[in-house]
Amino acid sequence: MIAYKFLDAGRVGPFTGFSWPLGEWVEASGADPCRSGIHACRVRDLPVWLGDELWEVDLDGHVVEQERKLVAPRGRLTRRLEEWNGDLAAAFGRFCAKRARERVGFLPILSGYVGDVDRFVSEGRIPIAGFAAARAAELRDGPAAYERERGLQAAWLAERLGLERPESL
């Protein structure tokens, strides 16, 4: 099954520090697949896991779907999505800032969020800009709005990366 995975620069796992080989199958160690499996994400999960490098992965075996990711016993990196780079990340940040301004900027009580998102983007802190924009939406319209905002972020990323639009949530 095709899925996606963000890695730190140099094909390094962000939480494990594991050095991913190119094209070779990697087996998860250990008996508990949910804990020790290969982690990857669907298109709709992309905004949550932003990292330096975006890779397409091929997952094999019984794939478990969790709320924000997939876990499989084996996987391999197939190709790097070169379109995900610093420029695209910055553009994504600006998108999140624009959304925050449009959605909550006119509500004085939430307008501080606009400042936050702008500041995060100017500092290059794109993942937290995305989080703050989704959170601002949540405070305005409830938890479903958080998910919808993340969905919009995923759709924005999918379009620019040439990926299938995520199913609507």
Next chain:
Amino acid sequence: MRLARELACRDIVELVTAYLEDGLSAADRERFEEHLVFCDGCDRYLEQMRLTITATNHVPVEDFPPELEQSLLEAFRGWRS
């Protein structure tokens, strides 16, 4: 008002040990890692905790007090004979 899924930094610092011991449920681990993606503060905290453990690994194992060992040795010799 908070998301049901969301972990705040104050929660993260209490979960760090369980995370490093591989003791979190799959759902909690997912939420923990989700938070680390966007939160530099917690990312640095986790790194500090890892460094703390590494440094503690290097603390020399304390010696057993020589006089105490000597007295146990005498008891051992006395028992043996």
Next chain:
Amino acid sequence: MEQILSPEDARLVDGLRVGDEAAFAAVMREYGAGMLRVAQMYVSSRAVAEEVVQEAWLGVLKGIGRFEGRSSLKTWLFRIVANTAKTRGIREARSLPFSALGEGSPDEPAVDPDRFLGEGERFPGHWSAPPQSWAPEGKLLAQETLTVIEREIERLPPVQAAVITMRDVQGFSSEEVCNALDLSETNQRVLLHRARSRVRRALEEYLT
């Protein structure tokens, strides 16, 4: 009956039984410091803990002939020390408040609550004063830094000190520590968490 005694431990037990001093020395080297730590969990002073170890050692010698190896040597040694220490503690008629038992107070936050934003803020519970990166690893492993850690461990409640020493200084597994100190996995993890949190805080103060 399943033997869970390791081959190394079996050799040590045989050696002790025949009075072999090399076996004695090996047991002291391997388990001596741990035995003292266990004693310190139950009695208030270091001097009394040393007496407890001496008394416990007599119990070890009395019982070594009958030891069947159904637990590891370490678990067996530490249990004798713990029982001796507990008896000694009762004899001294000292009634210890909860915190003195060595667990620490029930609600010990890992980080000072002031470091986080309050409920009225946009990101409640998020850092108000986030952690900084520490000095390069060279300074981290310098003797002075290790001394800071040692001193902080000495200041910990005794049970926390025992757990962090055995896990992180001596490198025993979580299962071994639970068996040796008669702790549940959950309890052990809580103690380890509190101990590590305090050591981290001490290092943060020292390094930044």
